[in-house]
Amino acid sequence: MAPKKILMIVGDFVEDYEVMVPYQALLMVGHHVDVVCPGKKANETVATAVHDFEQEQTYTEKRGHNFTLTAAFSSVKSTDYDALVIPGGRAPEYLRLNKEVRDLVREFDDSKKPIASICHGLQLLAASVALTNRKVTGYKAVGPDLVLAGANYVEVDVTEVVVDGNWVTSPAWPGHPKWLAEFLKLLGTTINL
Structure with missing residues (x-):
């Protein structure tokens, strides 16, 4: 398997685990990952937020880490x-x-490249591409927005995933x-254990 080149789009107060864990896991299996934020360059940082499920009616939010970007947003092209x-x-x-x-985001989808979106990341996906008849999931508070955008929104347990063509959502x-x-x-990507 040849390593893939993956782009991750983030901004200040990206969810800490949702940037850190995929970034490290994708590197671990040999892929190259560029993490970018509009208006920022490589080696600058974004602030993260930790969302947790503790007993309240919605998630709680705490300040996370500073995550160091690996590339400049201004230099990325979907074709790369x-x-x-x-x-x-x-x-x-x-x-x-x-x-x-x-x-x-639209260029990635138009090219049918794999897109993994999680939680509130579906807000960006919904603003960028037509969700009509696409089967997706996301954080349940985003569900009504996804339905109004034409998606076939599926409410699943937070440990689950929905795959539809080139999209993977959780x-x-x-x-x-x-x-x-x-x-x-x-x-x-195959992993031999």
Whole structure:
């Protein structure tokens, strides 16, 4: 298996686990991952937020780490990458307002390249491409928006995943094991144990 080149789009207050875990896991299996944020360059950082499920009616949010970016957003082209990862957190909420970001996401989808999106990352996906008849999941509070965008939204347990063609989606970071496993299948990555 040849290593794949993967792009991850993040912003300030991206969910900590949803950037850190996939980034490290994809590197671990031999892929190259560029993590970018509009308006920032390689070696600059984004602030992360840790979302947890503790007993309240919704998730809690705490300040996470500073995550160091690996490339400049201004220099990336979809044609240079094999796949895209869109983590959740607060970042997708404002990243979806950026036309360049939406255009980049659309280019990945138009090329039918694998896209892994999790939690609130579906907000960016919904703002960028037509969700009509696409089967997806995401954080349940985003579900009504996905339905209005025309998606076939499936509410699943937070540890589960939904695959539809070149898309892999999951409700939140507890779904990482299945979400990453399905994304690796789309990438053609095999792990021999």
